[in-house]
Amino acid sequence: MTAQRPPEGYIGMQIVSYDGKYVGEVGTVFSPTGQEPGEGLIATVTQHRQLGKKLTLWNTVPLKGAQIHTEGELTVPYRAQQVHASPELTHTPEALDALFSERILTHYGMSPDTAPDLAFNVLIKPTKSFEEGIPEGTTCIPGNVAWRTFTEEGAWAQAAQLVGIGLQLSGHHALLKDWEADARELMLPRCEALGQISPADAAGKAIAELGIPFEVEDMMLGRIGPTLQERAAYQHTLWLECQLNEHRSARGAGVALLLLGLTSPYEVVRVISASELLRMFEKKQALTSVLRSGCASESQTIREISANALARFVDEQHFIEKFQRTEHDPGTAIPSHSSITVHGTWAAFNSWWQPGSALSEHIRATCSPDLWNAPNSFTWGGGYNNAARQRAASRLRSWTAINGIHTLECVYAHSHGANVALESALEGVQIRLLVLLHPAIVRRSVLVTDRILRKVGRILAFTTRWDIVVLADRALRFFPGRDPRIEVVYRGWFDHSAFTSKDLWERLGIADKVSGELRLVDPQFPVS
Template sequence: MAEYVHQPITGPQAFRETGTAAVESQAALLLLLGRQLRGDDQALAARAAAADMSAAIEAVPSDDLAQFPVPRLRPSRDRVGVALVETRLAERFGARIVRRATIPQEERPDVLGDLAQTLFERSEPVAAAELMEASLRSPDELTRVAAAAAYFELSTRPKRLITILVRGTRSEDTLVQTVAATALARIAPEHPRLRQMTRAKTARSAGETSHSALLVHGTFARSHEWWQPGGSFHSYLRDNVRADLYAAGDRFEWSGGYSDAARDVGARDLRTWVENRNLQGLDLFGHSHGANVIMQATKFGLRAGALVLLSCPVHVPKYLPDFGRTTKVVSIRVHLDLVILADLGGQRFRHPQIHENVLPIWFDHGASHDPEVWRDNNVPAML
């Protein structure tokens, strides 16, 4: 089973410690700083307000921030010169810090921990830039990727950050890979690496059965095994939750592309797929932006049963279901999902017709489709 964080490490201490909780806490802090400097949450709120839906979204939940405080930064359109940042780092830690590709693990607490301490004491863009610049040299891959994602609009040398993100998309760690791909898609949507990540694999079948439920993958997950018939999560659902989960070789898939257009095409294709098989009324499980695909499909005329949204980025008003075409909507997610932070989406719905369930896990986007998480937290009872 994956190692999940049940208690984040807060403040500068996250940068002084090692281990999964420390690294994921570092990544969350960096991504949250980037959101503040870009003004992402204000933009989310403005879009919701324009549709008179301000109450339907919580970009960054206040209860999460109470447990995981972040320095407050004003949005800034000004880039911070890398030469200035490197000069300040060299004056403080010696010239080696800007020449090194990686800060040695034994020096990381003194460098990154001290920079984080300064940021918490003096909430200024240049202090954030110093922490981000130094974090690009972290020995931890997730920290480097999060720093690159957060720093892109602030740095005067952004192209090198794309290189870090591209490397991250090739990580063996799924969380690193997904955060990197999401950030890369936001920054450089036409990058050829993203096309490689949306290639399909040969469909598998887990045998015929009655069909009244369907599992839909998210962005960049088209080739992943967990959602396919015979895959880990598909098998768990079929064996323990929904014996009627669709398991034939012609299961539905969509491109997994990172754009509203790709999701709209996926939603229309889903409606057609269901209608061609006369499966109206299916209960639909969707992960990440796959959850937005299934919601969008109801707007395009699909009549569904229950919708189960797993780690769904909240983008209101663009993605909400037609509640008249579904019987129930349930959302299951973790605290401060790193991929949703990189996606610039909201962390939670605040809609009376969407039942939110937040697992006692922090940061990991894939936890919501982990069979062990479902067992340990009795997720089936939430449906």
């Protein structure tokens, strides 16, 4: 929770930096000159240093943005090094004068070590109001605090860091450029790729050096059973090594965190761990067992991560084909129906796109009265590969031609359904407004992207920050470069299905946004 106490309420609390280091205890607490009591508090740090055994100095730290995550412990949004380098007091004055207050605030406000993007005000808060109304994973719990938080919110934050660590271990650092602001807010540890290093050897070396009493094989097979307290301690130790690399074992600590995640009490952590480890280990039986169970999760996000991983790395076609749809002939349509929905991979996981669904009816009633709601609507198999999406794009082109639709008014596409729509534009289908819900964009050259955008009037994308399905897929969440016809709206964290909810559309007023974007489409579009 955000630290909000009277000044005397902080005295004696342990102070932990955001990079996980104990820096001292709160001594005296001051309110800077010119501000109301209780606002802009500054604390002295009583783990002082002796200089020449003559003078005792106290460091200082602002408490704005600090978090109390356990009783008696306070996390501040600054690195330990920055706290230790802060302006110092040689005695405890009755008040801080304006000049010294300014020195302190300047030190923390201007230093490159400051983390101004950290959203500490959203740490472990309830997820019931609109902005947190997305069903799962909406809270950004940063850094090592996530690994000591055993709640659903903490689990999603752990899974978010695990996919980021796995992404780096597999050598996809360039992908992080598109997610850098989110990575900083998560306090994602940075590590090098494994390259040719054996993941088992790297993890074995790390857990031996860090004193974690498990064997790699036992972790892989789930033959460990640490208590929550032990798990928190091991996770904290491994995370710190990932972050600081003090034992030169950051990569191995990252693999070990993933292995430890296989026995997490939280499903999302187990599934993300198995998905990332499939990229590293040849023995996959224990991992596929976790992912098969994930395909039956109540969470659509978890189901998609599980099925994607099984399709990508393991010969599990016989298991996952039940999540696809049988493709039918395009059929005939009513020409006036020129807006459609396009589902993503694994169509059986959701029904938002089907005629008569709650969201489809909401869209028809508010912003797209011409949305298809009759038999023979456009569908595709939902297979997890480029060939399936390319085949679907060709089917969409045929569908529009058969039904005499020259230009689609509005296309609502989820996840890899975005690529179906984009590929259809490459084949000549014209779309006035493309509404993307949690898009997972496949990489394309600038030339190809430009050809696609010539066939699309405007693009409106809705997505969450650090979408773990898109990251696990190593996809892009938006187009490279900037185009004034593309707008991206971010709400919440981690989830991959939130914007397929009618309730969220109503709370956000998304239909009004869609109607507004349609009015912005160039009247000359399409250019023949």
